[in-house]
Amino acid sequence: MDLIFAAVVVLSASSLGIPLFQVAAKKEKRWISGYVLVVALLSALAIVAFNSVAPQSDPAFKNLLISDSLGNFFAIVTVSVALFVAVASLEAIRKSDNAPIYYGLLSFTALGMLLLSFTQDLLMLFVSWELMSLPTYVLAGFDKKRVQSNEASVKYAILGAMSSAILLYAISLTYGLTGTTQIIPAVRAIAAQPFSLATSIAILLFVAGFGFKMSIVPFHMWIPDAYEGAPTTVSTLLAAATKKAGFVAAIRVLLAVTTVYVITQNPIFTMANILAVLALLTMTLGNAAALTQRSMTRLLAYSSIAQAGYILVGFVAYAYGLQTNAYSQQTNAYFIEATIGMTGALFHILNHAIMKGAAFLVAALVLLELKRGDVQAYNGLGRRMPLAAFTMTVAFLALAGVPPLNGFWSKLLLFLSVINGPFAWLAVAGIVNSAFSLGYYAWVIKRIYIDESESNEKIKEPIPFIVVFGVAVGLMIGLGLFPQQVINFASSAVPNIFPR
Amino acid sequence: MSFVLSLLILVPLVGAPVSYLAIRVNKRFGMLLTLAISAVAFAIASYSFWFLSANLPAPGQYVMSEKYIWINLSFISLDYLLGLDGLSAPLVVVSTLLVLLAIIGSRSQIGHHEAEYYALILLFEGSIVGVFTSLNLIFFYIFWELVLIPMFFLIGIWGGPRRKYAALKFILFTYGGSTIMLLGFLAVYLGTSVPTFDIPDLAGKIPPGLQYLPLLATFIGFGVKLPIVPFHTWLPDAHVEAPAPVSVLLAGVLLKMGGYGFIRISLGLFPQASIQYAWAFMLVGVVTMFYGAIVATLAKDLKRMIALTSINHMGFVLLGAYSTASSGSPLGVQGAIFQMFNHALAIGSLFMLSGYIHEQAGTREIPLLKGLRISMPRTATLLMLSSLAAMGFPIYSSFVSEFMVIAASISAYSPYAVTVLVPALTGAYFMWMLRRTVLSAPTGSVVVKDSSRLDSAALFAYLVPLFILLIFPYVILDPAAPVSQYILHLRGG
Numbered sequence: 001m002d003l004i005f006a007a008v009v010v011l012s013a014s015s016l017g018i019p020l021f022q023v024a025a026k027k028e029k030r031w032i033s034g035y036v037l038v039v040a041l042l043s044a045l046a047i048v049a050f051n052s053v054a055p056q057s058d059p060a061f062k063n064l065l066i067s068d069s070l071g072n073f074f075a076i077v078t079v080s081v082a083l084f085v086a087v088a089s090l091e092a093i094r095k096s097d098n099a100p101i102y103y104g105l106l107s108f109t110a111l112g113m114l115l116l117s118f119t120q121d122l123l124m125l126f127v128s129w130e131l132m133s134l135p136t137y138v139l140a141g142f143d144k145k146r147v148q149s150n151e152a153s154v155k156y157a158i159l160g161a162m163s164s165a166i167l168l169y170a171i172s173l174t175y176g177l178t179g180t181t182q183i184i185p186a187v188r189a190i191a192a193q194p195f196s197l198a199t200s201i202a203i204l205l206f207v208a209g210f211g212f213k214m215s216i217v218p219f220h221m222w223i224p225d226a227y228e229g230a231p232t233t234v235s236t237l238l239a240a241a242t243k244k245a246g247f248v249a250a251i252r253v254l255l256a257v258t259t260v261y262v263i264t265q266n267p268i269f270t271m272a273n274i275l276a277v278l279a280l281l282t283m284t285l286g287n288a289a290a291l292t293q294r295s296m297t298r299l300l301a302y303s304s305i306a307q308a309g310y311i312l313v314g315f316v317a318y319a320y321g322l323q324t325n326a327y328s329q330q331t332n333a334y335f336i337e338a339t340i341g342m343t344g345a346l347f348h349i350l351n352h353a354i355m356k357g358a359a360f361l362v363a364a365l366v367l368l369e370l371k372r373g374d375v376q377a378y379n380g381l382g383r384r385m386p387l388a389a390f391t392m393t394v395a396f397l398a399l400a401g402v403p404p405l406n407g408f409w410s411k412l413l414l415f416l417s418v419i420n421g422p423f424a425w426l427a428v429a430g431i432v433n434s435a436f437s438l439g440y441y442a443w444v445i446k447r448i449y450i451d452e453s454e455s456n457e458k459i460k461e462p463i464p465f466i467v468v469f470g471v472a473v474g475l476m477i478g479l480g481l482f483p484q485q486v487i488n489f490a491s492s493a494v495p496n497i498f499p500r
Numbered sequence: 501m502s503f504v505l506s507l508l509i510l511v512p513l514v515g516a517p518v519s520y521l522a523i524r525v526n527k528r529f530g531m532l533l534t535l536a537i538s539a540v541a542f543a544i545a546s547y548s549f550w551f552l553s554a555n556l557p558a559p560g561q562y563v564m565s566e567k568y569i570w571i572n573l574s575f576i577s578l579d580y581l582l583g584l585d586g587l588s589a590p591l592v593v594v595s596t597l598l599v600l601l602a603i604i605g606s607r608s609q610i611g612h613h614e615a616e617y618y619a620l621i622l623l624f625e626g627s628i629v630g631v632f633t634s635l636n637l638i639f640f641y642i643f644w645e646l647v648l649i650p651m652f653f654l655i656g657i658w659g660g661p662r663r664k665y666a667a668l669k670f671i672l673f674t675y676g677g678s679t680i681m682l683l684g685f686l687a688v689y690l691g692t693s694v695p696t697f698d699i700p701d702l703a704g705k706i707p708p709g710l711q712y713l714p715l716l717a718t719f720i721g722f723g724v725k726l727p728i729v730p731f732h733t734w735l736p737d738a739h740v741e742a743p744a745p746v747s748v749l750l751a752g753v754l755l756k757m758g759g760y761g762f763i764r765i766s767l768g769l770f771p772q773a774s775i776q777y778a779w780a781f782m783l784v785g786v787v788t789m790f791y792g793a794i795v796a797t798l799a800k801d802l803k804r805m806i807a808l809t810s811i812n813h814m815g816f817v818l819l820g821a822y823s824t825a826s827s828g829s830p831l832g833v834q835g836a837i838f839q840m841f842n843h844a845l846a847i848g849s850l851f852m853l854s855g856y857i858h859e860q861a862g863t864r865e866i867p868l869l870k871g872l873r874i875s876m877p878r879t880a881t882l883l884m885l886s887s888l889a890a891m892g893f894p895i896y897s898s899f900v901s902e903f904m905v906i907a908a909s910i911s912a913y914s915p916y917a918v919t920v921l922v923p924a925l926t927g928a929y930f931m932w933m934l935r936r937t938v939l940s941a942p943t944g945s946v947v948v949k950d951s952s953r954l955d956s957a958a959l960f961a962y963l964v965p966l967f968i969l970l971i972f973p974y975v976i977l978d979p980a981a982p983v984s985q986y987i988l989h990l991r992g993g
Binding site: 336337339340343397400401402403404408412413415416419420424427428431432434435436438439442443445446449450451483484487488491 | 570571572573574575576638641642645646648649652653656657663664667668671672675676679680682683686687689690691
């Protein structure tokens with residue numbers, strides 16, 4: 001039984017079936033579509049989880065998809081976030097007449113992310129990339145009567161289309177250079193080639209195309225506007241899920257290719273160096289900009305950019321490990337720093353999905369109940385919405401890397417991986433950034449629990465949100481106390497990046 | 501394998517939610533339950549101190565060790581490792597005692613959100629015991645950071661008028677310092693032949709070349725906590741704005757984390773680098789001592805003055821610890837440990853008193869407080885007795901510890917004899933404060949209530965150990981001796 005194919009079938013069926021509620025069901029019955037999607041996502045998640053426990057070797061489309069730990073890891077992360085968003089949306093868009101369309105688009109995005117996680121072919125990668133992206137352009141504009149939502153949608157769609165074009169150009173160059181669209185053979189072919197301008201251009205185009213989704217400086221400009229303008233549940237999806245899909249694509253394509261290839265004839269332009277500079281820029285700019293924000297979703301957007309910078313630190317450690325040819329044939333083990341760094345990056349990707357997903361959903365609930373998105377609205381939230389306030393606090397502490405929460409462990413691994421090499425400055429920059437980021441996280445926590453609010457009226461917190469908050473807080477604390485299993489799972493995915 | 505230390509950490513940590521719920525149900529019963537929980541913790545701490553005194557470990561060894569594997573993967577391993585020695589045991593005892601006394605003192609000082617307050621105090625207690633007993637760097641760091649979270653809320657919610665600013669400043673300073681300290685911990689992990697974060701396995705195994713930058717990183721982390729002079733500015737704000745019982749915990753317990761870290765980690769893991777730069781650390785210590793004494797003289801607010809005295813007293817700890825590294829005199833580390841213990845008690849009673857005085861007289865401005873001996877005789881007597889303890893007056897053990905530190909520093913470098921001026925200065929500004937507040941003529945007919953008998957008894961409890969320890973200083977100094985010897989052993993002398 002091919003499990004990945006089964007998951008794809010489940011999500012394809014829900015993607016095609018859910019929109020039918022729009023025409024077939026009466027207005028007051030359309031909410032059912034949300035529950036259908038929740039069930040579909042749960043079953044897809046169960047299938048993928050089973051696949052990671054008892055891996056099935058070859059999927060049906062053998063040359064397109066690969067069943068490995070890396071794919072399982074990302075599929076679990078992205079589908080879980082889609083599930084969170086779907087559950088929270090049960091409340092958030094309860095009153096909308098177009099709910100089936102919303103859930104249908106969400107389902108398509110989930111399908112795209114699932115396929116992208118397991119892809120091992122560049123064309124398949126592009127198809128699933130588009131399958132994931134196109135619905136989110138529409139979702140960003142789902143509040144069609146709100147100007148900001150329309151603006152976010154248009155801006156996101158134009159820049160998204162551009163990044164897709166860049167990506168497609170990179171893929172076509174790669175095909176021209178290597179004669180194959182299979183990722184691993186293409187990687188090997190490129191690695192074997194001497195320096196050529198076309199290869200360098202292809203690689204840089206990949207960086208730009210993926211960097212757009214990964215929210216890496218200087219490809220981050222669309223992020224704050226899109227996250228702020230889009231319905232906040234959709235922003236959750238963008239920040240916590242589609243962004244992660246950008247990372248899996250980058251890991252599968254970029255990291256393996258480029259670490260052994262120097263971009264110019266000048267040896268200083270190794271991939272590790274380029275990534276290190278991007279990491280520094282991304283985390284510093286993200287944190288500095290977040291500090292001055294007055295709108296919660298913009299603050300979260302910039303914080304999300306900063307977190308992408310931390311994840312890149314792990315990429316640097318991995319790239320440097322491969323570049324120094326540290327793979328040991330005898331022990332069949334990677335250079336320890338490369339393993340630590342990549343494991344940290346993968347773990348941080350998972351953690352960021354949980355932490356940022358939880359924080360965005362709190363913002364969504366506050367926006368829904370108070371009709372306000374500025375940070376002032378959070379004053380005294382601890383008394384008005386205790387569960388949401390507690391979730392936000394735990395998420396922010398985890399984002400800042402305060403132990404014993406999950407974000408602490410992944411940052412620990414990330415900084416540990418570079419502290420003893422030539423990139424020690426990156427660890428220092430990361431730690432200083434972490435400390436600095438508490439400036440705005442603690443500032444919001446102070447508002448939640450210490451500042452006085454304008455009104456002390458209690459606000460009822462809807463059940464779907466409470467469920468999601470409970471799961472998220474449980475994961476943040478649980479993974480913080482017992483991180484071993486997940487770190488192990490993440491590390492098992494590392495050898496899949498560049499199989500020997 | 502022993503389980504006493506785990507129990508000591510878990511009793512308050514598990515007690516926190518229990519007491520929260522109990523106070524929500526019934527305030528009086530819940531507060532008594534909180535008191536009982538902290539009394540149990542103090543009893544366990546006292547037992548473990550007694551156990552340590554009865555079974556003194558060899559230098560570099562620990563009693564009541566507990567080791568469980570927490571993370572064990574090919575590329576990273578972490579242990580749950582606890583242990584007690586002559587450095588940690590006095591601090592554990594004094595921390596649990598101060599928490600107990602602070603809970604008694606909170607009764608009259610805290611008027612709202614009691615459930616949250618007492619739960620946070622217990623959370624703080626569990627974390628602080630974790631800091632002093634864990635022997636794995638990452639495990640230590642987790643507790644180290646966990647201490648900040650309850651403290652942030654305790655200052656921010658129950659503090660004075662500028663509490664928001666003080667809480668934010670507190671958390672940013674201390675978190676900034678400790679993240680840099682974490683870098684130092686990470687740097688040693690892959691640098692040794694067998695990667696480990698366990699302090700006993702790392703001690704003496706870190707190559708000297710790898711000691712300098714981690715030493716600098718930990719210097720910043722512990723220096724912010726202690727605090728030393730350029731990093732001290734969070735302290736007056738936090739201590740003044742916090743409610744009195746929380747100030748007790750801040751000055752009495754939280755600052756000790758810095759001193760503990762300097763001895764356990766800076767000296768214990770990076771001995772060669774420490775010796776080389778001992779002069780710099782001692783210089784910083786002396787500057788801190790003088791700075792604290794001078795600014796305390798100028799302070800107008802009684803509580804601010806007491807807060808600034810802490811800076812002056814914690815300078816002794818740094819000076820003492822590094823005198824041993826520099827001169828090889830065991831007195832320094834022993835004196836530093838003793839000083840931490842004494843300072844905790846003396847400063848605790850002073851902060852509680854400032855809380856009572858503020859509550860009753862409505863002000864803490866020293867020039868406005870007149871004739872306390874008439875209006876609040878019990879409080880005034882206790883203020884005098886506590887001031888004597890803080891001055892290092894020879895009816896208290898604080899005299900012994902300050903004497904030991906100064907003696908050790910002189911044996912390192914004779915011009916440090918100038919540090920005898922610090923107790924003199926301290927004495928001067930305390931005397932001046934007492935003359936203005938206690939001994940002055942009362943003004944007007946402001947009716948003020950004296951502190952209650954129970955509170956006075958609790959305050960007296962801070963001072964009794966100091967008096968007893970003057971006569972029996974070996975209770976602390978004997979367990980501290982192996983710590984001192986171990987530092988000397990690492991130093992190669």
